[in-house]
Amino acid sequence: MTDTVLETLMLPLDEGMLGLSDGDKALFLRARMGRELRTIPAAVLTCEQSFAPDRDALDQAGYKVVAETDETGFSLVLALPTRQRQESRALLARAVKKAAAGGIVLACAPNTEGAKTAEADLDALAGLTGKLSKNKCRVFWATVSPGTINTALLDEWLQLDAPREILEGAYFSRPGIFAWDRIDAASKLLTDNLPETLAGKGADLGCGFAYLARTVLERAPGVAAMDLYEAEKRALDLAEQNLAAFKGKKVLNGIWSDVTKGIEGPYDFIVSNPPFHQTGKADRSDVGQAFIRTAAGGLRSGGTFYMVANRHLPYEATLNDVFGVVEMIADEGGYKVIRAIKRKGK
Structure with missing residues (x-):
């Protein structure tokens, strides 16, 4: 092509x-x-x-x-x-x-x-x-x-795309990465629906500047470790800055990789706001579907996957194919939050 x-x-x-x-x-x-x-x-x-x-x-x-x-x-x-x-x-x-x-x-x-x-x-x-x-x-x-x-x-x-403080100094970010100067509404909806009982070792697939991961660590004291996966190194470097307060307190690992090629694990839980654009403006549901399959492969038996997506994106068939339990736990502002549990014994 x-x-x-x-x-x-x-x-x-x-x-x-x-x-x-x-x-x-x-x-x-x-x-x-x-x-x-x-x-x-x-x-x-x-x-x-x-x-x-x-x-x-x-x-x-x-x-x-x-x-x-x-x-x-x-x-x-x-x-x-x-x-x-x-x-x-x-x-x-x-x-x-x-x-x-x-x-x-x-x-x-x-x-x-x-x-x-x-x-x-x-x-x-x-x-x-x-x-x-x-x-x-x-x-x-x-x-x-x-x-x-x-x-x-x-x-x-x-200097136009240099890292800088955003949101009154709450985070470091830079132009060019996803939702660089704000908290993305979809990610906010996901964090609003994550339980404080998350525990063990988790992962954030497509971590961006680490809003999701930092919120998990702030609200769920039972989380001992998190791996942060991000394809864009410029974002991953910012994530490390934004999680500096947890250094030495939690086991954190930034991984610069293409999530669709697979992840490490096994994880007790995974959170994600999968990308639905690569280059260009067209929706790419195949990328999110690959994230779903990767998450299922990286979870332990009985582990939980929390994801958010635009309501219209066709992810349910893939979720039902690779997870034992799938339920939508929020539907608001054009976004849906889904909780999926990996089948026992898988």
Whole structure:
């Protein structure tokens, strides 16, 4: 299947408008795997990706992939701006910062996900030297030189997605992660319906900045340990900060992984607000269904799974397939909270 964003990103290289010379090195920020990436030799490319599924795909394809690189001086820096404006601007600023003098920053985004805005942002930051449109996407680039970089804007934008205190200092968060500046209504409904009798070893699947996990630890004194699973390392690092008060009091373990590939265990209980988007805006019920199956596999016999989801998402069939008892314990504000108990002897 063609990745139209990657295809469009590579267009200036495929058509010979841009290129790499011997000794050049390239960096791909927010990289993701696709056959279109083969335009750039793997030997010269460093991929930066903090999202575990994309990290794993790149690694399996033989690319050098890191969560974050300190290296600079790249002849070509590719970037995929995100829909979140602050994160996107910070990404473009990092791309300019990572490029060598005379190097190229090359970016692409779908028209429906802020391509025109991202193009204008790179122009304001470093001055565009080219652009193309195809596949309902825009690809645009800038040649990095001291004379064209807006240094004041560069310094400002580099800090736009930095970790910061939110909710009057209650948590640390940063733009770009899920519900970054608030308590998500679905997660709040789930915590409102969790019993204070939770005990033993638990897990939070897709922990975000650790609102769920911290609430469990604050309200359920019988919980001795929790594993926090999160695909986005930027969120997992924040979770560690937000659980600092429990360090040395509870056994806590942050795990940067793709939950759909399985978890450790066995656990006495699992809580989760599964994601229903990956890239793009379309609902992805398959991701939540994979979380459900993973939870069932990670629980001890008789263990309990608590999850919240948008009311319309079709999870009941999967829940009934892998759990012995399934019941909806809350239905409010467009969300449903479900408690499921693993069959004895399974």
